[in-house]
Amino acid sequence: MYRPFLAGRYLFARPVSYLAIVAIGIGVGALITVVSVMNGFLRETRSIVRGTTADITVLPVQQPSKGEIAGQAAYERVVAGLPGVAGVTSRLVRPAVVKVHGRDNLSLNDAMVGQSGHINQVMVMGVDPVAESKYTEFTHYAEQVYDDSLKVKEVQEAAAASPPRAPDPARLFALDRKLIRDRRLAKADLPRILVGEQRMLIQQLQPGDALELVTLPDDVDLSGATLASRTETFVVAGAFRTGKYDFDVNHVFVSTPDFKAWSGTHQEFSEMAVTAADPARLPELRDGLSRALDHAGLPAVVVTWEERYAVYLGAVENERNILAFVLGLFVLLTCTITFSMLTMMVQEKVRDIGILSAMGAPALGIGAIFATCGLFVSALGGLFGFVAGEALARNVDAVKNWIESTFHIEIFNKEVYAFTTLPSEVNSWLDAKVLAVTVLFSVLICLLPAWRAARLDPVDALRHE
């Protein structure tokens, strides 16, 4: 009984014990919070990447002998015919230079947002809205725009109908010509375009504004003799929002026929988005697709969504692992505070050790007093850190907002990370393991001073001044 009793008395008579408890608590709490936030990042990043990327993408390879890519129908037949494929839709993709109609190319606004990327560049996606809506979240992107005034007309009408109905994907690109801002453009039958909500806000666009897209033709001769470009004016039909910031800024959607007319491309498609029947078995399906296309003589690169964004996802995961490693070392470092605290305590308590021996405390019991001290400090500190870390991790966004509004600083740049709230995924089981390892490690390194206390000769200890 004297072991925990004396351990408690020894500890709480010393301010340094509280310091050790707080240090371990901070270490454990920081580790738990940071790992939770990083796991949240990873989850959000994956879900956003997942949302804007098909399960599997088929990228056709140009055959040098034929000089052009085989037909879309041939590819779609092979892909759609494979068991495990739930659906397939083709897209055209092409980079373009973008300019807002009627404004100077580098407006003040553009310069201000220059840090967010190349606002004058954009990836144009040519899609068939009906096929796209069937197998991807395309309609949903149009619906989840925050600002109602930026929404596509069809989405607004569908939501206002009673009862609300699902928007018709075929009408997503529709915009009444009366709504075209520049009256001079109203007469021409201009193609429509969907722009990401983020870009709409940055460039202060409204539905009815016009964008000029410039691209180079397929057979471009870059030697400079005759550099022809292809330009078309598109009218903004409305916004879409995927939630992935850089996707929303850097991508625009047009319909496939408009895309072809604008770019003059000979290609029927640039990539094929495949929806899998079983999303858990993508690698098998990828291999099957690869083999089937090979067999049919249609060369293509087939990648899963994870492979397509492997570098991006890997970077976030890597960041999490490095932070966890560094903070783990920090926690171990705080454990050594317990070690030095106990080493000092044993030195200070040599005579007490002699007295306890004289009263019949066995050597192991005396060692146990100090080991118990280590256990108390690490368990209390770890528990404190566990509770604080879990609480912080669960409310990290509220805490971030409070700090930002109180001290007028931005600690979370949403342009660096693709989301507007600070995500966090708390894994209590993992946190409990962090706590257990901390306590275990603390007690283990405390065994050394405890053992030294146990080994003291009682007669020498009694004589100690």
Added chain:
Amino acid sequence: MSEAPVVLRATGLQRRFRMGQELVHVLHGADLELRAGETVAIMGRSGAGKSTLLHLLGLLDRPDEGRLQLDGTDTVGLSRPARARLRNRLVGFVFQFYHLLPELTALENALLPRMIACGPLRWASERRAAREQALGLLEELGLADRARHRPARLSGGERQRVAIARALVGKPRLLLCDEPTGNLDERTSEVIADQLFDLSLRHATTLVLVTHDSDLAQRTGRCLWLHDGRLQPLDPGPALPAEKPRPRALQSPP
């Protein structure tokens, strides 16, 4: 007195210490037999090995040669934990410098040997009885109102009385005191000595006093002189060692 059972029997105790290159024989065959309830004073010059002898008798140290029986148990071959248990059960120590634990109150200090004897479960059932016993002892020593004070707030005499309560709380057969009044003024010494004799008599504890104080030694039943590593009875007569002034007590044996 000689009919009382033997509490401690030491024969041929030897203890050597290595001081650099030299081997110093501190004890050189000390013999001692103590019976229940006996009071014995051990005197000797500084450095004669009195404390070493006391540590051996209290099982804090092991003799190099010789035998030591405590309450009928041969102790020399026992393991460290077994000796610790025996020490806890049979021996109480009182030191010159009190040796109380500063973080504990007087009562907690006095309770410590009982706590050491008990595991957490047994302590739960014995705690109340042990507390009452320790409080009783403190009361007997006139410290009832000091039970909750830390040693730092007690006077020297009070501290030593707490130490006596601590030594007696486990009802030991043997109470070993190393200069118990050596650090106290004369008046306090007398009071403490009175209480020591009184309590050891009432609790039927064998009392061994190591002391330089001949007045204190005079009050014991038997006086031994540690010289040349051996214990000799200190009898009235011319055989007294010249280095030490003859204790007054022995001019008129009790």
